[in-house]
Amino acid sequence: MLAFRIKTKGAMAQICQMPEPTPAENQVRVSIRACGLNFADLLMQKGSYQDTPGTPFTLGMEIAGVVAEVGNSVTHLKPGDRVAVFSGQGGLAESGVFDADRVIVIPDTMSFEDAAAIQIAYGTSHIALEHRARLQAGETLLVTGAAGGVGLTAIEIGKLMGATVIAQARGTDKLAVAQQAGADHLIDADENLRNRVRVLGGADVVYDAIGGDVFKAAFRATNPEGRLLPIGFAGGEVPQIPANHLLVKNLSVIGVYIGGYLKFKPEIVHNSFSTLFRWHSEGRIKPHISHILPLQDAAKGLELLRDRKSTGKIVIQINSPL
Structure with a gap:
């Protein structure tokens, strides 16, 4: 089978041939039809992601496809089931084996592309805003990097939860995408973020991917008792947080890492995915996918992601046989 694989540490991923895997007794083999790309894939390629596997490994963190084979102890899945898997790795391939407890059946109304695009971006935003920040109806949510994969989902989910959403992104095209997702107020990245947000009444919850x-600017525009969610550091710098400002304004900075929950509270992720799949079936959410590319163009997809030339998600389509 074909796989987009990193063979040695520090090497760029390449398409290569490898044997088709066989599932262990608690695993399933999935014929992969679609895989969502994530900023973490870029970090894994550099070896700087917190959960980078040892080499060799195949990139691709979230997949959708069809169950082709089940291990002897797997009873809740069968060949032919349409499924999604938050795999963490192994998704950019024609086939993969995954622990059965990570595999979730998807609705018949959901395309493989949507299923591959929903898991990490929507799951992160849903867990961050509902479970961690406890966003309330009537509060103001500031989303930075709002036209990116997670940013757009935060806008959608924030609106579903009854918040007023301020979206910050670079350029009119990306701001237009954020507005289409439901943002109430738009701020260009070239504007003074702190001043603009304060004029709008300040932020109660900050969802920051930059x-x-x-x-730092969003921190200074946060209202007393506000909650700040550092989702990622696409700008390259991890901010240092002044604890004395937390004290004076009674602020909370709340860490969110969806992959961590799979290790100590997987039910949080499973419950979130169940809610998101239901919302999708009800037409309440719809992933914004700016590019769908074949497996042979996986490197091009990562390049688009790195250069910020995409909005929403990039999905790699894999027409693998059973």
Whole structure:
């Protein structure tokens, strides 16, 4: 089978041939039809992601496909089931084996592309806003990097939860995408974020995927008792948080890492995915996918992600046989 694989540490991933895997007794083999790309894939390629596997390994963190084979102890899945898997790795391939407890059946109304795009971006935003920040109806949510994969989902979910959403992104095209997702107020990345947010009444919850100076400006525009969610550091700088300001304004900075929950509270992720799949079936959410590319163009997809030339999600389509 074909796989987009990193063979040695520090090497770039390449398409290569490898044997088709066989599932262990508690695993399933999935014929992969779609895989969502994530910023973490770029970090894994550099070896700087917190959960980078040892080499060799196949990139691709979230997949959708059809169950082809089940291990002897697997009873809740069968060949032919349409499924999604938050795999963490192994998704950019024609086939993969995954622990059965990570495999979730998807609705018949959900395309493989949508299923591959929903898991990490929507799951992160849903867990961050509902479980961690406890966003309340009537509060103001500030989303930075709002046209990115997680940013757009935070806008959608924030609106579903009854918040007023301020979206920050770079350029009119990306701001237009954020507005289409439901943002109430738009701020260009070239504007003074702190001043604009304060004029709008300040932020009660900050959902920040950029870090650096953007986080610092958002921090200063947060209302007393506000909650800040550092989701990622696409700007390259991890911000240093002044604890004395937390004290004076009674602020909370709340860490969110969806992959961590799979290790100590997997039910949080499973319950979130169940809610998101239901919302999708009801037409309440719809992933924004700016690019669908074949497996042979996986490197191009990562390049688009790195250069911020995409909005929403990039999905790799894999037409693998059973």
